[in-house]
Amino acid sequence: MYVVTGITGKVGAMVADALLGADLKVRAVVRDEAKGKRWAGRGCDVSVASVGDAAALTKAFAGADGVFLMTPPNPEPGFPDTQANARAIKAAIETARPAKVVFLSTVGAQVAEPNLLNNSRITEEMLRTVSIPVALLRAAWFMENASWDVEAARSGTVPSFLQPLDHSIPMGATADIGRTAAALLLDSWRGVRLVELEGPRRYSAADIGAAFSAAFGHEVRMEPVPARHLGTALPLAGHEATDAAHPHGRRLQ
16 A cells, blocks of 8 residues: 555646556545545545644554655745644654655755755655655656746746756656656665656756747746845755666765
């Protein structure tokens, strides 16, 4: 049995689809039982739990061959909800003792200075202390995020969090990230495994602007979001060794 949190979202759904496609049993973790009906209809066990409820998570994780873990964003100073959720998740893991956990993290989670990605850093740090195998899947910028900017592009100006505008960064598609997470759930390792995933090439905000310009037939200007909204700059993690099991990924030693 493989447990999938965030199953009502895009990545979680991709993970579940991959597992079900391999004729494996899936337990869908949802906050609202009504949202689990779709997955129950596909043969999934459904468990109702929020990420901050240790008792409910313990029941959801019980007997699992693997857990795909996602956590919600928390922009509040000091990340109090993330801290509380991390404690609940650890308690559930140590009590239920699933065989492994794959956590959907993000490129930039390694940065210590205060920034919005500290949510993932806090959860990563907690998971490094648990007594079961853990994989930290640092996903790149989701290519689908560009769809949010279509309406702005029609007007000719798109606010961009990707800075500098001409600096290319790793990007990946939701489907590839979900399939990689599912592959990790079926793999075996000891301790903490760190995988950074990106697609076959990198893109910059300028590349996205050029694509919008070609699509709409007029110039689309990318406009940097003021630095005060960004927090500390986010240097990318280095790639130290290829992870042969995942051709578009890199495992950091």
